[in-house]
Amino acid sequence: MSLKITHECINCDVCEPVCPNKAIFQGIEIYEIKPELCTECVGHFDTPQCVDVCPVDCIPLDPDHVESKEQLDLKYRQLVGKPI
Known part of the structure; x- marks a missing residue:
């Protein structure tokens, strides 16, 4: 399952640079x-x-993008x- 950022996000800029896949971007x-x-x-x-x-703990699992550990490993x- 991928993750998602909820509207509780405060745009603190700490998540984007730590993402190894560059999956996070400023919307x-x-x-x-x-x-x-x-x-x-x-x-x-x-x-x-x-x-x-x-x-602020605003990055839960995204129920719209369910993936197993094996699928995540394949994607990686x-x-x-x-x-x-």
């Missing part, structure tokens, strides 16, 4: 996450880095060019 009102790039940091870290640094491998 019109708040930061947003591109689900096609979000792997919940699978392949990079043990925990999602954006969630770890968010001071495709993003970084590792053999599948």
